[in-house]
Amino acid sequence: MIRRLLSRLVHALVVVIGVSVIVFAVMHLIGDPALLMLPLDTPPEQVAAFRTHMGLDDPLPVQYWRFATSALRGDFGESIRHRQPALMLILERMPATLQLTGMALLITLLLSLPLGVLAAAHRDSACDRLASLLAVLGQSVPVFWLGLMLQITLGAGLGWFPIFGRGTVAHLILPSITLGLYSTAAMMRMLRSKMLEVLGQDYIRTAHSKGLSETAVLLRHALKNALLPVVTVFGLQLGALLGGAVITETIFAWPGVGRLMVQAISNRDLPLVQAGVLVLAMIIVSVNLLTDVVYVYLDPRIHYN
Amino acid sequence: MNQALLRVEELKKHYNLAKGRTLQAVDGVSFTVRAGETLGVVGESGCGKTTLGRTVLRLVEATSGRVYYRDRNVYDMSPVELREARREMQIVFQDPYASLNPRMKVSDVIGEALEAKGVPRRMWTQEAEAVLDKVGLSRTAMSRYPHEFSGGQRQRIGIARALAVGPSLLVCDEPVSALDVSVQSHIINLLGELKREMHLTYLFIAHDLAVVRHISDRVAVMYLGQIVEMAPARSLYAAPQHPYTKALLNAVPNPDPAKRGLRQIISGEIPNPECPPPGCRFHERCPVAVARCREDVPALKSVGASHMAACHLLEEVKEID
Amino acid sequence: MRTVSFIWSRMRGNYSALVGSLLLTCVVMAALFSPLLAPHDPRAQFLERRLRPPAFAGGSSENLLGTDQLGRDLLSRIVYGARVSLLVGLAAVMLAGLTGIFLGIMSGMFGGAIDRIVMQLADVQLAMPFILFALAVMAVLGPGLRNVILVLGVTGWVIYGRVVRSETLSLREKEYVEASRALGHGRFKIIRRHILPNIMPTAIVLATLQVANMIIAEASLSFLGLGIEPDIPSWGSMLSDGRGYISTAWWVATFPGIAIMLTVLSINLIGDWLRDSLDPRLKSSI
Numbered sequence: 001m002i003r004r005l006l007s008r009l010v011h012a013l014v015v016v017i018g019v020s021v022i023v024f025a026v027m028h029l030i031g032d033p034a035l036l037m038l039p040l041d042t043p044p045e046q047v048a049a050f051r052t053h054m055g056l057d058d059p060l061p062v063q064y065w066r067f068a069t070s071a072l073r074g075d076f077g078e079s080i081r082h083r084q085p086a087l088m089l090i091l092e093r094m095p096a097t098l099q100l101t102g103m104a105l106l107i108t109l110l111l112s113l114p115l116g117v118l119a120a121a122h123r124d125s126a127c128d129r130l131a132s133l134l135a136v137l138g139q140s141v142p143v144f145w146l147g148l149m150l151q152i153t154l155g156a157g158l159g160w161f162p163i164f165g166r167g168t169v170a171h172l173i174l175p176s177i178t179l180g181l182y183s184t185a186a187m188m189r190m191l192r193s194k195m196l197e198v199l200g201q202d203y204i205r206t207a208h209s210k211g212l213s214e215t216a217v218l219l220r221h222a223l224k225n226a227l228l229p230v231v232t233v234f235g236l237q238l239g240a241l242l243g244g245a246v247i248t249e250t251i252f253a254w255p256g257v258g259r260l261m262v263q264a265i266s267n268r269d270l271p272l273v274q275a276g277v278l279v280l281a282m283i284i285v286s287v288n289l290l291t292d293v294v295y296v297y298l299d300p301r302i303h304y305n
Numbered sequence: 306m307n308q309a310l311l312r313v314e315e316l317k318k319h320y321n322l323a324k325g326r327t328l329q330a331v332d333g334v335s336f337t338v339r340a341g342e343t344l345g346v347v348g349e350s351g352c353g354k355t356t357l358g359r360t361v362l363r364l365v366e367a368t369s370g371r372v373y374y375r376d377r378n379v380y381d382m383s384p385v386e387l388r389e390a391r392r393e394m395q396i397v398f399q400d401p402y403a404s405l406n407p408r409m410k411v412s413d414v415i416g417e418a419l420e421a422k423g424v425p426r427r428m429w430t431q432e433a434e435a436v437l438d439k440v441g442l443s444r445t446a447m448s449r450y451p452h453e454f455s456g457g458q459r460q461r462i463g464i465a466r467a468l469a470v471g472p473s474l475l476v477c478d479e480p481v482s483a484l485d486v487s488v489q490s491h492i493i494n495l496l497g498e499l500k501r502e503m504h505l506t507y508l509f510i511a512h513d514l515a516v517v518r519h520i521s522d523r524v525a526v527m528y529l530g531q532i533v534e535m536a537p538a539r540s541l542y543a544a545p546q547h548p549y550t551k552a553l554l555n556a557v558p559n560p561d562p563a564k565r566g567l568r569q570i571i572s573g574e575i576p577n578p579e580c581p582p583p584g585c586r587f588h589e590r591c592p593v594a595v596a597r598c599r600e601d602v603p604a605l606k607s608v609g610a611s612h613m614a615a616c617h618l619l620e621e622v623k624e625i626d
Numbered sequence: 627m628r629t630v631s632f633i634w635s636r637m638r639g640n641y642s643a644l645v646g647s648l649l650l651t652c653v654v655m656a657a658l659f660s661p662l663l664a665p666h667d668p669r670a671q672f673l674e675r676r677l678r679p680p681a682f683a684g685g686s687s688e689n690l691l692g693t694d695q696l697g698r699d700l701l702s703r704i705v706y707g708a709r710v711s712l713l714v715g716l717a718a719v720m721l722a723g724l725t726g727i728f729l730g731i732m733s734g735m736f737g738g739a740i741d742r743i744v745m746q747l748a749d750v751q752l753a754m755p756f757i758l759f760a761l762a763v764m765a766v767l768g769p770g771l772r773n774v775i776l777v778l779g780v781t782g783w784v785i786y787g788r789v790v791r792s793e794t795l796s797l798r799e800k801e802y803v804e805a806s807r808a809l810g811h812g813r814f815k816i817i818r819r820h821i822l823p824n825i826m827p828t829a830i831v832l833a834t835l836q837v838a839n840m841i842i843a844e845a846s847l848s849f850l851g852l853g854i855e856p857d858i859p860s861w862g863s864m865l866s867d868g869r870g871y872i873s874t875a876w877w878v879a880t881f882p883g884i885a886i887m888l889t890v891l892s893i894n895l896i897g898d899w900l901r902d903s904l905d906p907r908l909k910s911s912i
Contacts, residue, residue: 018750031766140891142842145883156873243755265765281753388810396808404801408823421809
């Protein structure tokens with residue numbers, strides 16, 4: 001058990017190191033960081049000075065080592081545009097992103113749990129068909145378009161909710177619906193197929209024969225067991241959710257990490273981009289690690305492996 | 306004097322399992338097979354006989370030991386040499402459903418073998434039809450897929466594939482145990498005819514003694530990764546020495562249903578091969594075990610003319626040769 | 627012809643697959659014959675006809691779906707936009723599929739260090755939000771059709787790699803693969819003869835569903851301004867144009883989105899049907 005957790009921990013560390021190497025390689029091998037960060041008409045002597053100042057003349061391994069060791073100390077470099085430590089900028093924006101993704105996750109669960117359970121319980125009924133139609137529609141709608149449509153109808157058209165920015169609870173509604181609907185379809189499909197799998201098992205028939213009510217069987221036995229595999233894909237879903245947040249935040253001018261990243265990318269603020277990708281990857285890896293632990297805790301069979 | 310075509314010495318295959326446990330699937334097996342001979346290998350499922358067949362062909366790497374084919378150690382061969390040697394050593398698999406690629410026509414299945422043999426492509430149809438004819442399938446089979454055939458016919462296709470490369474040694478890994486009883490004898494008879502016609506040598510693996518009775522010249526009985534008795538077929542069936550062999554022979558189903566109730570079944574379960582019992586591995590189930598059987602491992606020794614067995618209760622006999 | 631009628635007979639019972647293929651046929655036609663179908667030059671600007679509403683909402687029949695902020699005809703731009711979406715979708719999936727199948731088979735067949743490196747790389751990529759990573763690479767490479775295909779293709783291999791690897795692992799234990807080894811065939815011949823043909827159905831299903839995802843990804847990149855060249859009509863960049871007019875000219879952002887949605891929907895419907903009929907086991911994993 002402890003050995004398993006330790007090996008997962010080592011694996012997670014290797015992944016984080018891998019992310020840092022890849023991000024670094026993309027920035028320094030594919031492009032010339034100095035030319036990327038400076039305006040196009042910068043005179044050559046200024047470019048050279050900038051290179052020396054940023055240490056871009058050193059061999060790449062040396063540069064990576066410097067980047068990695070200072071990142072370990074919590075120093076992810078300084079944003080070119082904001083002239084502030086990159087990590088600080090990211091952490092400042094983090095609460096907004098967490099609020100948005102948390103709310104979106106809540107909406108996803110509130111929609112996909114009942115829909116998935118209903119669809120599985122009444123397999124091939126009209127309800128099931130409607131749910132799968134909604135699911136395939138949901139998977140086909142681009143997040144950003146959904147966001148725009150909500151802005152046009154509920155925002156600009158009816159004037160019910162503000163379109164841009166963060167502040168009141170009303171500001172939170174449209175962005176979190178946008179982001180929440182994004183992962184609802186995938187979640188619902190998954191839950192339905194896992195529920196159907198579980199409902200075919202012997203112990204469900206046993207539960208029925210014990211005279212438990214349909215609802216009790218569904219919720220207490222089937223759902224509990226179907227949720228377990230769903231928990232494991234949560235880590236993967238989180239990556240998609242944070243990716244969706246990048247777009248959602250941009251549409252709604254939500255002052256979170258995603259919007260900061262898009263701005264940093266269009267400003268060619270490399271240190272900020274590097275830091276942002278790395279911090280988000282660390283969050284995803286930690287959540288994956290956590291779901292692993294939860295999984296081991298919930299499923300007694302795994303203890304022996 | 307027939308020389309040894311295949312000589313296996315102290316062959317071992319240990320699988321490493323989780324938490325440092327090991328499974329000794331094959332544990333120190335030695336035997337020889339002379340050219341033109343059929344050696345039957347019999348044992349209950351889980352005794353390591355299938356692994357033995359695979360390690361002899363080096364389809365599975367052995368943990369230690371030596372396998373000489375025509376006096377050359379298969380385990381000393383380079384990959385190129387091994388590929389060449391494999392044309393002479395073929396295998397017929399147990400499950401005729403799993404051993405044929407469902408997406409390949411029969412002509413492609415045989416073609417794969419002919420390609421390995423180095424037959425030029427223009428000769429394929431002719432050669433394939435010839436080898437299908439040998440196993441009793443018509444040329445119309447060529448353009449059909451495996452799922453269009455019965456189990457017995459599929460096994461014939463598998464045999465044709467093995468024969469197409471012109472082997473001398475054929476490892477038959479329970480070739481009939483997945484088939485209907487009515488078809489089993491057809492396949493065994495076919496293998497017998499092919500052996501005479503093509504001068505083949507068989508290592509014939511089976512899980513009960515009845516199957517190998519008529520096709521084997523000699524029979525080896527395996528229990529938990531080791532050979533416990535090995536003898537010419539006639540003497541093994543007439544005068545089995547090892548208690549395990551005796552029990553197995555009693556377990557051979559009696560063809561007369563009225564007498565079926567009389568057969569004696571070995572008591573107890575096969576022990577977990579991950580932790581075989583100390584001493585003689587059979588002692589827990591042995592009806593005649595004595596105290597010594599729980600401590601000392603019995604060695605395979607001569608107990609009659611060419612008759613070997615591993616049991617403390619048997620007298621060693623000097624072979625008169 | 628026989629396969630066509632076979633597919634047709636299988637599809638008839640399934641309305642969603644039928645609807646999907648009809649929709650997709652329309653999109654493919656639009657892409658192939660855009661110069662014939664589009665009423666106007668998609669790049670022609672008529673500043674005096676800026677932001678005209680669609681014909682059914684008070685506009686003229688000259689611009690059926692209205693015009694954008696530069697007076698360009700929306701319908702024509704949408705018809706031409708089908709080209710970019712389909713091209714990027716197909717090319718990126720091709721690149722991702724080939725990379726993923728290659729790495730997945732290598733990983734599954736050879737195991738050991740290759741397997742560890744490939745799977746580690748997959749985990750590393752999964753740890754980065756896809757769109758963010760693609761954006762970062764686009765920022766370095768610069769916008770452009772070729773770069774979009776390259777970025778989506780290179781980042782999209784992971785799903786193929788994982789599925790193909792696990793398929794390879796189970797295939798290589800099959801007895802017919804063992805038989806092939808016993809005949810003396812090497813690993814590359816086994817891959818060609820036994821592994822690849824048996825992986826194809828899964829790969830085709832995956833590829834179909836991935837085309838849909840790639841089209842959305844291209845639209846997202848173009849929407850964020852880091853997609854293809856701004857002068858090529860693309861549904862993503864049209865949506866991005868429409869962002870500025872959500873309260874004054876709703877149609878600019880609405881119609882390109884409907885085009886994306888219908889295209890992606892048609893591909894998803896066909897992909898679901900293909901999955902159910904070719905490889906039902908995939909249902910739980912995709």
